[in-house]
Amino acid sequence: DQQVKQNSPSLSVQEGRISILNCDYTNSMFDYFLWYKKYPAEGPTFLISISSIKDKNEDGRFTVFLNKSAKHLSLHIVPSQPGDSAVYFCAAVGSNFGNEKLTFGTGTRLTIIP
């Protein structure tokens, strides 16, 4: 049972354009969401997060949007740069679960075309 889903395995975007990565979740107890970025042969690195009390969080070129009613979140990267080429994982956690266990999606490979 995949509780966090990233339905697009890959995405290609022209340099300078907007990249939009999507994520859906099924567990309504999730209330905190994170995006991690992963380069080959490295571990994932934290990118940005959002609490369920917000619908938007912005950090430089990165913005995460949360639609609780649709159980959907998205990561926008504007403008996209070649260094953004990586695999992006969406992750979720419930603050009431009593632990910090993250549930990850399967990832979306983003390729920025120069």
Add this chain to the structure above:
Amino acid sequence: GAGVSQSPRYKVAKRGQDVALRCDPISGHVSLFWYQQALGQGPEFLTYFQNEAQLDKSGLPSDRFFAERPEGSVSTLKIQRTQQEDSAVYLCASSLEHSPYSPLHFGNGTRLTVT
């Protein structure tokens, strides 16, 4: 070093062998996690420590998997009698606080191949 360190980076084991994977978390980090990442998948939770206490081991796939963190810093994940389905990247992560809002810092992983 400033980051989470894992060793070895690569491990090839023959089916039936025992392996031990090591994780050195960031100094002072309270929480430590082990995740398993199969090819083309996202990381899947194995187990979690708060200091030396193993608070959750619900993700360990079988009793062949064992993890410890005896002094609340370095952790070892041991897999006994390895099977082909154990082939994966094993990721260790640590976080500063015991909080779901404290971001995880991942190591570069150990790629285990069971032949």
